[in-house]
Amino acid sequence: MSKLRVGIAGLGTVGRGVVRLFADDASRLNEKMQLVAVSARTAARDRGVDLTPYRWFDDPVALASDPGIDVFVELIGGSDGAAKAAVEAALGRGAHVVTANKALVALHGSALAESAERNGAKLLFEAAVGGGVPMVKALKESVAGSRASTVAGILNGTCNYILTEMENSGRSFEAVLSEAQGLGYAEADPTTDVGGFDAAHKLTILSAIAFGTRPDFAHVRVEGIERVTLTDIRLAGKLGYRIKLIAKGSQVDGAVEMHVRPACLSFDHPLANVGGSLNALVVDAEPSGQLTFIGRGAGEGPTAASVASDLIDLAEGRAGYAFGKPLTQLGAAPRATPAERGRYYLRLLVKDRPGVVAAISDRLAHEEISIESFLQMPVSEKHTAVPIVLTTQTCARSRMEAAVKAIAALDVTAEAPFLMPVEHAGQRWSSS
Ligand SMILES: NC(=O)c1ccc[n+]([C@@H]2O[C@H](COP(=O)([O-])OP(=O)(O)OC[C@H]3O[C@@H](n4cnc5c(N)ncnc54)[C@H](OP(=O)(O)O)[C@@H]3O)[C@@H](O)[C@H]2O)c1
Structure with missing residues (x-):
C-alpha cells in the first residue's frame, strides 16, 4: 500500500x-x-x-x-x-x-x-485538548461504553501555573503573570488563557464527545482567574482549600451544563494537587466509575506526540468519527438551567465599621444560608476596609447569588464581592 x-x-x-x-x-x-x-x-x-x-x-x-x-x-x-x-x-x-x-x-x-x-x-x-494527555481518545474510546455524567478538568496550563506560583511564592497575580509572559509561558495578550476562554474551548470539545451532543461553545459560562488574589489563596489555604480554574461539564436529565470558573478544592480532591503547568481530567461515568487523566498539557514534545498519534491512527485505519459518533446521532445539547446546590466561598472587602458583620450575616440568614467558617484579616491603621472571607454550608446557588446581591447593596463593601464554589473529594460532581 x-x-x-x-x-x-x-x-x-x-x-x-x-x-x-x-x-x-x-x-x-x-x-x-x-x-x-x-x-x-x-x-x-x-x-x-x-x-x-x-x-x-x-x-x-x-x-x-x-x-x-x-x-x-x-x-x-x-x-x-x-x-x-x-x-x-x-x-x-x-x-x-x-x-x-x-x-x-x-x-x-x-x-x-x-x-x-x-x-x-x-x-x-x-x-x-490536554496537549500530550489523550483526553479525546479516552472519551471516544475507553469511556465510550459508559454513560458519562461529568467531565471536570484543569485544562489551561497557564492559569494553573499562575495559581501554583502565587501560592508557592506569595507573589500577586499581576507579578506572576508578568514573569510568565517574560518566560514565554503566557501570551502577550493573556485574555484567552486567564479569562478562561481557552479552557472553555477545550471543555466544549470534551463535553460534546462525553455527552454525545454537538459542540456548543456559546453555551459555556466562562469566568477567568483575574479576580483571584493572594488573600484568596492564603485564606482558602487556611480553610483547607486550594484554588484552581476548573472547567466542568455535567449532564443532568439529558440537559448539559458547562462552565469554567475558579473553585476552592479540598486538599484531598483529585484535582487539588495538579500543580504547575500540568493538565488533568476527571471523568465520572457509569459503570466505569471515576477516571483521572493527568500530564503535560502543552509544549512542543507532548503536543506534537498527540498529533503523531492521530496520524498513526489514520494510517492504521483506526480513525473514527470526529466526535465519536456520526453527526446525525449527536443531539443539540439542551441547556440545563443551573439549579446548582453547593458550598460557597465568599470574599468581601468591607468598610471597617461596627455592625458590618451582623448585617452580612443577616442577609445570608434571610436566604437560609448557614455560615460554615469565617476569617477576617487583621485591620491595619492605614486601611479603612478589611477583607473577610466566609464559607457556607450547602445551599442553592440562586439563593447564594441573591444574598451576595443584597450584601453588595448594603453600602458596606468597598469592592464587588467575589464568589467561588467549594468542592470536596468524593462530592458528586453533578450540578443539581
Ligand atoms: N503551543 C502549544 O503548546 C500548543 C498546545 C496545544 C495546542 N496548540 C495549538 O496548536 C496550534 C499551533 O500552536 P503553536 O503554539 O505551534 O503556534 P505558533 O508557535 O504561533 O505557530 C503558528 C505557525 O502558524 C504560521 N502561520 C500563522 N498565520 C499563518 C498564515 N496566515 N498562513 C500560514 N501560516 C501561518 C506561523 O508562521 P511563521 O512561523 O512564519 O510566523 C507559525 O509557523 C494552535 O491552534 C494552538 O492552539 C498549541
Whole structure:
C-alpha cells in the first residue's frame, strides 16, 4: 500500500515538533506515511529543522487544496482566517485533517465534521485538548461504553501555573503573570488563557464527545482567574482549600451544563494537587466509575506526540468519527438551567465599621444560608476596609447569588464581592 502523503501548515512550536518527529528514524510516523510539504508565513525563518526535503507553500489553502496531499495537518491556530479556510479546503476535497486548534473545533466543529462525513474524510484533534494527555481518545474510546455524567478538568496550563506560583511564592497575580509572559509561558495578550476562554474551548470539545451532543461553545459560562488574589489563596489555604480554574461539564436529565470558573478544592480532591503547568481530567461515568487523566498539557514534545498519534491512527485505519459518533446521532445539547446546590466561598472587602458583620450575616440568614467558617484579616491603621472571607454550608446557588446581591447593596463593601464554589473529594460532581 502506498504511504499517506502529509502536508503541515504552521511551523511554530507544534509544527516544528511534528517535523522533528518525521525526521526521527525511531518514530513510527515514517512507516506508513511521508511528510511531503510544509507551509508557514515566512519561508526565510530558521526553525531549527531541515525543511529542504519538503515542498514549500506560502499559502496554507493552496497546500490543503493540493491533490498530492492525503492528510492536511493544521497547526496555525485561530478559530477563523487561514486555519479555517485551509481546513475547509482540505475536507471539501476529501483529504483527512489533523489539527491542534481547539478554538476552530469548539466554534466550527459541527460544520467541519459534517463536511468530513459528506466527503469521506476524517477530522482528528487529539492535540487540541490536554496537549500530550489523550483526553479525546479516552472519551471516544475507553469511556465510550459508559454513560458519562461529568467531565471536570484543569485544562489551561497557564492559569494553573499562575495559581501554583502565587501560592508557592506569595507573589500577586499581576507579578506572576508578568514573569510568565517574560518566560514565554503566557501570551502577550493573556485574555484567552486567564479569562478562561481557552479552557472553555477545550471543555466544549470534551463535553460534546462525553455527552454525545454537538459542540456548543456559546453555551459555556466562562469566568477567568483575574479576580483571584493572594488573600484568596492564603485564606482558602487556611480553610483547607486550594484554588484552581476548573472547567466542568455535567449532564443532568439529558440537559448539559458547562462552565469554567475558579473553585476552592479540598486538599484531598483529585484535582487539588495538579500543580504547575500540568493538565488533568476527571471523568465520572457509569459503570466505569471515576477516571483521572493527568500530564503535560502543552509544549512542543507532548503536543506534537498527540498529533503523531492521530496520524498513526489514520494510517492504521483506526480513525473514527470526529466526535465519536456520526453527526446525525449527536443531539443539540439542551441547556440545563443551573439549579446548582453547593458550598460557597465568599470574599468581601468591607468598610471597617461596627455592625458590618451582623448585617452580612443577616442577609445570608434571610436566604437560609448557614455560615460554615469565617476569617477576617487583621485591620491595619492605614486601611479603612478589611477583607473577610466566609464559607457556607450547602445551599442553592440562586439563593447564594441573591444574598451576595443584597450584601453588595448594603453600602458596606468597598469592592464587588467575589464568589467561588467549594468542592470536596468524593462530592458528586453533578450540578443539581
Ligand atoms: N503551543 C502549544 O503548546 C500548543 C498546545 C496545544 C495546542 N496548540 C495549538 O496548536 C496550534 C499551533 O500552536 P503553536 O503554539 O505551534 O503556534 P505558533 O508557535 O504561533 O505557530 C503558528 C505557525 O502558524 C504560521 N502561520 C500563522 N498565520 C499563518 C498564515 N496566515 N498562513 C500560514 N501560516 C501561518 C506561523 O508562521 P511563521 O512561523 O512564519 O510566523 C507559525 O509557523 C494552535 O491552534 C494552538 O492552539 C498549541
